[in-house]
Amino acid sequence: MKLLIVLTYYRPHTSGLTIYAERLARAMVARGHQVTILTSQYDRSLPLEETIAGVRIVRVPVAFRLSKGVVMPTFGLRASQLVRENDAIQLHLPQFDAAGIALRGRIYKKPTVITYHCDLLMPPGPISQLANLAVKIANNLAAIWTHRIVTYTRDYAENSSYLKRHLGKLQVIPPPVELPEVPQRDVEAFNTLYNPDRHKPVIGMAARFATEKGVEVLLDAMPAILEKHPQALFQFAGPYQNIIGEESYFSRLKPRIDEHIKNDHWQFLGILNPLEMATFYPNIDLLVLPSLNSTEAFGLVQIEAMMNGVPCVASDLPGVRQPIRNHEMGRIIPIGDSKALAEAVLEILAEKKKKIIPREMLQEIYDPDAITREYEVLFDKIAAEIRSR
Numbered sequence: 001m002k003l004l005i006v007l008t009y010y011r012p013h014t015s016g017l018t019i020y021a022e023r024l025a026r027a028m029v030a031r032g033h034q035v036t037i038l039t040s041q042y043d044r045s046l047p048l049e050e051t052i053a054g055v056r057i058v059r060v061p062v063a064f065r066l067s068k069g070v071v072m073p074t075f076g077l078r079a080s081q082l083v084r085e086n087d088a089i090q091l092h093l094p095q096f097d098a099a100g101i102a103l104r105g106r107i108y109k110k111p112t113v114i115t116y117h118c119d120l121l122m123p124p125g126p127i128s129q130l131a132n133l134a135v136k137i138a139n140n141l142a143a144i145w146t147h148r149i150v151t152y153t154r155d156y157a158e159n160s161s162y163l164k165r166h167l168g169k170l171q172v173i174p175p176p177v178e179l180p181e182v183p184q185r186d187v188e189a190f191n192t193l194y195n196p197d198r199h200k201p202v203i204g205m206a207a208r209f210a211t212e213k214g215v216e217v218l219l220d221a222m223p224a225i226l227e228k229h230p231q232a233l234f235q236f237a238g239p240y241q242n243i244i245g246e247e248s249y250f251s252r253l254k255p256r257i258d259e260h261i262k263n264d265h266w267q268f269l270g271i272l273n274p275l276e277m278a279t280f281y282p283n284i285d286l287l288v289l290p291s292l293n294s295t296e297a298f299g300l301v302q303i304e305a306m307m308n309g310v311p312c313v314a315s316d317l318p319g320v321r322q323p324i325r326n327h328e329m330g331r332i333i334p335i336g337d338s339k340a341l342a343e344a345v346l347e348i349l350a351e352k353k354k355k356i357i358p359r360e361m362l363q364e365i366y367d368p369d370a371i372t373r374e375y376e377v378l379f380d381k382i383a384a385e386i387r388s389r
Contacts, residue, residue, distance in 0.1 A: 001379065002034045004082050006101050007092035008070060010039040010057065012046075014239050014271055015208055016300050017117045021092055022055075023176040024375070027368035029054035031376070038082055040070045042244075058082065068245040069096055069135065076100055083108055088379045091142060094120040096134060099141035106145050111382035113171075113375070114142060115150045119160055119294040136162075143169070147382045150375075152298045156319030160294060171378060176368035177303040182278045190279035194267060200231035201349050204284035204310075206277070206301040209240035211249045214290035214315065219256050220338035221290075225345050226265065234260070237269045237280050281308035286330070286348050289314040290341055296320050302330075303366055309356045313344045327357050 009015065011022050025035045034056075041048060041059035048059050060072040075097055083089060083104040089112040091098045098114065105112030120135050143149060143166045150171045157163040157170055195202060203225070207213045218234070225232055240250065260266035272280055281287075287305040289296075289312060302312045302323040312330035314320050324330045331344035348354070364370070 001088060001376075002036070002086040003028055003088050003090060003379075004036050004038060004086035005090045005092070006038045006079070006095070006097070008040055008095050008097070009042055010037050010059075011052075013042065016298070017092055019300065020115070020117070020175055023178060023368045024090075024372060025055045026053050027176060027372040028375075031369065031372055036082060036086060038079060040072055042070060065244070066130075072097075080104060083110060086110065088383070089113070090115060090375070091146065092117060093139055093142065094118065094135055095142075096138050099138040099145065102142040102145035105147075109386050111379045111386065112146045113148045113150055113378060113382070114146045116160075116163060116297075117152075118297040119162055140165075147385070148378060150378070153319045153322045155322050156294075156297045159318035160297075173371060173374045173378075174366055175298060175300055175303075176371040177300055177307070177366035178363075178368055179278045179281070179304055179307055180274055182275060186275070187279045187282045190276070191283045194235065194269065195233055195283060197231070200233050201229050202233045202235060202284045203345060204235050204237065204280065204287045204305075205289070206237040206280070206287065206304075207289070208238050208246075209236070209243055209250055210246045212291060212293050212295040214292045214336065215253055217290035217292070217336055217338045217341055218288055219253065219260075221342035221345065222260065222265070224339070224342035228346055229349065232265065233267065234265060235267045235269055235280070235284065237272050237277065239271050240268055277304065278308075281305050281310050284310055286310060286345065287312045288341065288345065289320065290333070290336075290338075291315045291317055291320055292336055294318065299323065303362060306357055307359050307362050309354075309359075311348050311354055313341060313348065327362070329355055329357060 005021060005025055007021055009018055011018050028035045036056045038058050041061050046059055050057050060075045060078050062070045063073050064071050079101055089105045089110055091101055091114045093114050093116045102112050148171050149166055149169045150173050151157045151163060152175050154172050257266055287310055289299045297319040299320050305312055306327055306329045312324055314324055314332055315335045316332050321332045324332050333340040333344050
């Protein structure tokens with residue numbers, strides 16, 4: 001099968017969406033499929049076309065930005081060409097350009113599937129709200145023209161203003177999650193580099209530094225945690241500087257964080273590659289995910305942490321609460337409740353015996369190869385429906 005995967009941002013941009021798309025693309029290639037990524041050249045230093053790990057990446061030049069979105073005048077022309085060349089289409093939403101691709105899928109009778117990652121909530125401001133409205137209209141048209149919509153959990157779908165209107169097209173497929181195996185010496189080297197005084201508790205957060213991630217909820221919880229554990233260390237893994245659309249958010253919280261950095265309570269680890277992430281998790285005592293709204297739909301990092309025996313504290317958001325509900329490794333807290341976050345962190349740190357799910361069991365559920373097989377079955381089913389009409 002020749003598969004066209006379309007999304008606004010792709011690697012090296014780092015987000016749960018881009019990581020999902022990359023894992024699925026590589027797993028498809030490993031199973032013998034030809035995969036083409038159609039995305040934006042959001043950074044002009046990136047080549048317009050290249051092949052990485054067998055995945056062909058086609059980037060379309062960006063004329064200008066509109067809030068977190070991009071405008072690409074030649075996108076439609078490139079999309080028409082690639083839709084004709086490929087056998088099936090996967091769209092990652094939210095995405096402004098999805099409607100046009102889904103319509104092309106219908107016209108050319110190509111099985112088209114939306115993978116819906118989260119609702120879109122733009123920051124305040126007239127331009128952002130205009131962009132938000134445009135994307136919502138485009139995404140709803142895409143839902144009408146697509147053949148199926150894939151989401152991570154039924155819980156999220158039933159609470160999403162977008163998905164609950166299209167439950168008849170819904171297919172629940174777990175997200176692909178994988179972490180490389182790393183030798184113990186690499187885990188110890190990571191610890192030596194970032195936390196040589198290992199007896200102190202370490203609370204980790206792995207995310208983009210973005211408004212919806214609730215970084216301020218963690219900052220508000222820190223005094224109560226530090227009162228009980230004065231040596232506690234908070235490690236933030238992920239991009240935190242010059243995040244598109246989040247510059248003012250970072251600037252607002254930076255003075256508080258700088259104070260914690262000065263007191264050796266906060267570390268920015270930056271973007272970690274998969275091998276580095278595999279050494280990050282074994283060196284933390286728990287992971288927090290204090291997300292604030294439906295732009296967070298699951299939190300792949302929770303599963304990655306659990307694969308390493310690390311419990312999680314997550315907000316009581318649809319979808320986001322499911323990893324802890326399903327695997328019972330951690331605590332669920334009310335949205336935006338810093339006091340509850342502090343209490344949950346302290347409870348977990350005080351536990352003498354924590355529940356641990358065998359890594360192999362989690363790997364079986366979220367194995368990218370198994371997830372790819374589910375997509376193969378779905379595309380074959382849609383193709384059969386198209387032929388029978």
